[in-house]
Amino acid sequence: MSSGRTSPYAIGLTGGIGSGKTTIANLFQEYGINVIDTDAIAHQLSAPNGLAIPAIRQEFGDAAIAPNGAMDRTWMRELIFSDSGAKQKLERILHPLIRQECEKAAAMATSTYVIFVVPLLVESGNWRERVNRIAVVDCPEQTQIFRVMTRNNLSQEQVLAIMRAQVNREQRLAAADDIIRNEGDLSAAKKQVYELHQQWTGLAKAH
């Protein structure tokens, strides 16, 4: 049945760790575009009184919930480290809720198109089907490593381990309808954002 409002034209913005997804999404926000960040939603879902808390408690027990009512992230990280099935159990709880909250946010959007920021978009068949275009934020792997080592105070090995759990640069670029090169000077990225904003506005209006 129709909800009375068609879902807005949707861009899926992705990129490897540290590629600059948030930085680029913020530039689109400056043009008034509604940005829906799946990481932020996942965080809210498992914050105190978050929608995922009852299901997390039921699946993992009281130990999974910290005294403040949020998911105990340290406890969960340790469990996932020692029990590979736990990650899938948590994802089975979170993923449908993330999707539901994204659709709620999209239905309330006021901009010509919306941007979903989805770090593992290329890895997820569901998301690829949901969006009208896939935009990849790209930079050399050395730059990703440098940025994340600096920002998160991690070793090169730790950053590489995260990168190995994601698709590689080539696979990600192969899935892209649009590529935003975010290397070096941010003014170069701003110019690409301006051009894509024009293009996507036109596509969304014609949709």
Ligand code: ATP
């Ligand atoms: P994550 O996958 O970890 O969420 P992300 O893809 O959202 O990361 P950002 O958080 O936007 O990436 O950027 C990673 C780091 O690199 C940040 O510290 C940011 O300030 C910096 N950064 C992003 N783009 C540039 C740029 N063009 N020049 C210099 N630094 C940048």
